[in-house]
Amino acid sequence: MSNTNDSGRRIEQDTLLKNQKDSLTHTPVHLLELKDVGKHYGNIIALQGVTMAVDTGRVTCVLGDNGAGKSTLIKIIAGLHQHDAGTFEIMGAERKLSSPREALDSGIAAVYQDLAVVSLMPIWRNFFLGSELTTGVGPFKRMDVETMKRITKEELAAMGIDLRDVEQPIGQLSGGERQCVAIARAVHFGAKVLILDEPTAALGVKQSGVVLRYILQARDRGLGVIFITHNPHHAFPVGDRFLLLKRGKSIGYYDKKDITIDELTSQMAGGAELAELAHELEQAGGNSEDIAEVRAEAADVMTAATNPTDASSTGRHTG
Secondary structure, eight states, rough: OOOEESSEEEOOOOGGOOOOOOOTTHHHHHSEEEEEEEEEEETTEEEEEEEEEEOOEEEEEOOOTSSSSHHHHHHHHHTTTSSEEEEEEEEEEEEOOSSHHHHHHHHHHHOSSSOOOTTSBBBHHHTTTTTTTEEEEEOOOEEEEEHHHHHHHHHHHHHTTOOTHHHHTTTSSSSHHHHHHHHHHHHTTTSSEEHHHHHHHHHHHHHHHHHHHHHHHHHHHEEEEEESOHHHHHHHHHHHHHOOOOOOOOOOOOOOOOHHHHHHHHHHHHHHHHHHHHHHHHHHHHOOHHHHHHHHHHHHHHHHHHHHHGGGGGGGOOO
């Protein structure tokens, strides 16, 4: 099966499949696949005609600015909302998830930007929050604290997170470290597909690098990762495929071998918007040099979008 995006490029997805097999036909299937999926809220079209796939050991990056449809896409995959157009398949079986619990039971875990952690609780308590291990029976039943501490430390170490003391409150960790604890937790509890919602949005350069490294760790442990971001410079180093959304629609779906970081940035920037900005600046009596700069930027972006192979030949770089 292949998909054709707006620029005419094709993603030969059969070549990207790993070892997932349909139980009846024994042919390769995706961990998760959306085909022309859409979602309406009354008369408002939040998502339309979106196609993407997630496979074992692959990172699929979903890029777009605010209002592009990223949140709606997450909610459909994570079971918060149901799609009302197209098909959503998990391991080749068509599904409509009715709740986040059903998504979890299907191996889909979401780590949101505003992490659901209790800041004053120790790291190990947050790791097992809602899924605590117990020992003993009846009136002698109690939490198995030592086992939970040991597992937490082992799982974090397996992800490359070296914490000396899992007793420290999770609120003392940096934003990047908290994200990584959430990723390790999802891996431990059996996630096959991991959705990461803007994990680097509120982080500095160093902490963003930490999170990107752990995304690769999750990929290398065999998960299919969906990385939601608005930053192509964070997506490109770790991504295997890239879905670009704008106003609820796909404006491109690329395999990494078919796109460069400059082309990805150009697609994100939007030459038409820059041209409109130049016009508005001119109408407002803006500085002529600034207007000329914006017009040149818009021309470069549109040139790169219509002829990507020549994107690097211009004298300017978007982004």
